[in-house]
Amino acid sequence: MTIFDQILEAQELLGKSRENTQSPEEKKLLLLAIEALWFVWRNGQSYEFENYLEDVDAKAPHRVIAAFNTRDEADAWLGTKPKPPDLALVLIADEYHVVLSSRDGTRCSLVPDPDLEYHIEGMMRDGLPPAGATFNTREEADAWFSSQAEPPAQTVIQIGGEHYLAVYYRNINHRAMFPFSIVERLHARRKRRTEGGLGE
Template sequence: MTIFDRIMEAQELLGKNREHAQSPEEKELFLLAIDALWFVWRNGQTYEFERYRKDVESEAPPRVIASFSTRDEAEVWVKARPQSPDLALVLIADEYHVVLSSRDEQRRALVPDMAIAYHIEQMTRNGLPPVVATFNTRDEADVWFRSQSEPPPQTVIQIGSERYLAAFYQNLQHRALFPFSVVERLHQIRRRREQKEAGE
């Protein structure tokens, strides 16, 4: 069954459920879901949607739509787009950022985001996942990672004494290494928030 067939099937199911909705609000939510699928189809994003679903099913790191070496490159890209990819995630020097814009799109910003920290935290909730490969240096790990023609969406490796997530973004053909220690930053933010709330 093609992605087009599956979208049609999903819309039919949503339509049937909409008919039996208990309230106007529920009916509107079903219509919203149907329209979202039509939006994907009519804007030529059906295959991109299919790739997105494969990423979700593989439990890959949060999807990004672009990757940049520097913040300047990213800002030029955001300003040059006729429509802002609002709330989309991008990588800048292999750090997650979210694209934000005002409703009139006159103001656009790239804000650091903790998406990868949440992802690694979820991965380690029931204990540390097994390490696939171990390296003494980051350079050794980079050589190993680049040598793979089509790596899996994510692999856990160890460099020295620290675990890293080796992430492959197939939609961009981009590779990135994220230290598991990013989760500690997330814990620090939570602790500061709790202390602030306790002091109020």
Template sequence: MTIQKRIMRVQELLGLAHENAQSPEDKELLLTAIEALWFIWRNGQLHEFEEYYEDEGTNAPERIIAAFDTLEEAQAWLKARPIPPDMAHVLIANEYHIIMSSADRQKRYLPPSPTLAYHIAEMTRDGLPPAVAHFATREEAWDWFKAQTAPPLQSVLQIGGEHYLAVYYRNIQHRALFPFSVADRLKKTPPSAP
């Protein structure tokens, strides 16, 4: 079933649920879902949504919408956007950050996000996953990864005895290598006060 047909069918089901909803609040929530699908369709984001939908079923790390070498580059990019993409993730120096802004969209922030650390922690909960390839150096691994014409969204590599996650963000054609040790940061972070 094509994504167009899938969205139309979902809208039909939501429409039926809307008609049968008892409370005004439920009706409003269902209408919000219907309008969200129309937003995707009418803003020309159907194919992006289809790719996003496919990626969500892979258990790959959270998508990013851009990657930068420095915080200054990321801030300049964010400042130049008339409407900030709130709650989207970007990579800055190979670390996840989340885009946030004030209600009036004038103040924009890029705080670090533990998203990748949680992803790797979940991957290793029952032990280290097997590596698909082994390399002596990061350069060898990177050359191998760059040579992959259609890399999987994520794969585990072993580099010099340490496990790495090779991630391909196909929405922006970006590749990144992350050491599994980033999950160790979760152990060092003190728990929040109740």
């Protein structure tokens, strides 16, 4: 079944649910879901949506819409956007940031986001996951990752005894490797909040 068929079936199911509900609030929300699917279709994003769903099925980290080496590059890119992509994620030096912008686009900023730290923490809930590949050096791992034409959305690897998550962002054709040790930043923030009496 193609993504177009799936979208049409989902819209039909939502339409039936809308007809059968009595709640005006639920009717409005179901119509919103139907229109969101039309938005994907009519804006030529159906195949992109299909790829997004594959990443969701793979339990991959959340997608980013762009990747930059420096904050200056990211700020320059943001300055070219007449309508900044509010709440979208980007990578700056392989660290997640979220774009925050006003509705009129006159104010926008890039704020560090712990999304990937939470993702890796979830992967470690039952202990370190097994590595799919092992390397002695980062250079070996980079060569292996670069040699793959279409890598999986995510792969756990080991470099010199440390676990990394190799992530392929297919929507922007970007590869990144994240050490599992970034979770320690999350734990340190939690500890500071607890010691400061702020809780989670």
